Amino acid sequence: MKTVVQVKLEPSACQADALAATLRACNRAANRASVVAFESGEHRRNGLHHRVYRDLRESSDLSAQPVVLTIKKVCDAYATLKANIRAGNLGPKGSKRRNKAESKPISFREDAAQAFDDRCLSWNTDGRTVSIWTTAGRLKAIGFVCSEGAAKMIADHRQGESDLVFRDGSWYLFATCDIPAPPVTQPTDWLGVDLGIVNIATTSDGQVMSGRRLERYRKRMRALTAKLQAKKTKNAKRRLKAVKRRERRFATDTNHCISKTLVQTAERTSRGIALEDLTGIRERVKAKHDQRYRLHSWAFAQLGAFVQYKADRAGVAVVHVDHRNTSRQCSACCTHKANRVDQATFACRACGMTMHADDGGTSRPKAGGGSRNIRHRAADAWQRGAANRPSAA
Incomplete structure (x- = not known):
């Protein structure tokens, strides 16, 4: 199982200048090579x-x-561009976005990340230092900081290249580690998780992870963004970038906390985790103008990725089920669009059962909302082999 470990470098002023000059040189060379690749159509490495x-050496x-x-x-x-085009991520042939991507060479920012292998970068995890090649010569004993667990992971499992990254005025190294994954335990039951915007995650146990705090934060950021956009100054544009990064970090931290809670709950109770398959939902859902910001800032894919890698490290099974009608289906009788009265209320038109639309309550096991229906579908998906089922422990 591959995972990425991030460490923060602590270079001196002279070392930081040398690192910055190295990134500029590498990315300028990459831009020259990109032009040749675009004009010749040669995308193979050799x-x-x-x-x-x-030419680049000279x-x-x-x-x-x-x-x-x-x-x-x-x-x-x-190769990534070709894969995105093939997957339809840039739109159909002839679309404005796809034409823009195909009509010019790929460009690299001067401070874009650069990969270094063991010939250019060496680690001393005991002394918390690295030695790295730069255009000004090899820099030795650059200090870095990380947790004890991260340092041990790098020492024991680091493989391949490490990326040098300059972000928000700081220098980082991202090391790829290949960790032996524990065998996945055969689940005795499933923890259904219904994903949403008002409630980011609602489990079949009735636990609700509300999104109100994140929504309030985003509302403040939208107001601040509107003020900065109205100014149209260079400083305002810099502040806009900082605000955007801060909001992204806040949402990422929220998803980390939620995914950790879900995996710990499933691990403690020897259950698997059942999630909705929401691939392509932004293209399928038609939202009003005032709702588009909420929909497109919903980081459900990131939350799913966090749940997946945390579950892999804990040996917890994860399965994705069909999302359709999970909040309109009464598991006691039928499915009907009118069963979903509003965002929070489920009322079956056939049997009269009423409950919360996401969690389904705990009073009647067979009559549930979205998360309980997801839980029921998970067992069928697992048995049919719809997920890539690892060998059981």
Whole structure:
């Protein structure tokens, strides 16, 4: 199981300047290689290497291995673009977004991340230092900070390349670690999780993770954003970027807390986790103008990814079920659109059962809302082999 460990570097002023100059040199070289790849149509690593290697070595301050890694970055970028086009993520053929992506070479920011392998970067986890190649020579004993668990993970399981990242005025290294995943325990039951905006997650046990705090925060950020956009100054634009990053961090922290709670609950009770398959929901749902911001800022994909990797590390099974009619179905009798009275209320038109639309209450096990229906569907999906079922412990 691959995971990424982030450590924060503590370079001196001179070391930080050398790191910044290295990123600029690598990304300028990547832009030159990208133009050649676009014009020639050569996106294979070996083919592009023969076309641009000599030129990049002569026209930049990069040594051999950084040039090789830069060419690899360009090829990976074009491979990602091709995959997004094939998956339809940039729209159908002829769409404005797809035409824009296909009509010009991929460009790299001057401070974009750069990968370094073991020839350019070495770790000393005991001394909490790294040695890294730069255009100003090799910098040794650059300190970094991280938790004890992260340092041990890097020492024991780090593999492949590490990315040098400059973000919000600080320097980071992202190390890829390959950790042996524990065997997935055969679940005795399922914890159904209904995802939403008002209530970010509601479990079949009746536990509700409300999104009110996050909504209030986003409301304040929207008001601040509107004021800054009206100013149209350079400082206002810088502040807008900072506000956007702060809001993203707040939402990410919320999703981390919720996913941790869900996985711990399932692990403690020897159950699996059942989630809705919400792939492509933004394209399917038609929202009013004043609701689009709430819909598009709903980070359900991130929450699902957090649940998945935390569950993998804990040996908890995760299954995705069909999301359709989970909050309109009465598990005691029928499914009808009118059963969903409003956002919070479920009232079956056939049997008269009323309850909360998401959790379904706890008084009647067979009559439930969205999360209970998700729980019931999970057992069928697991038995049919709809999920990639690992071997049981």
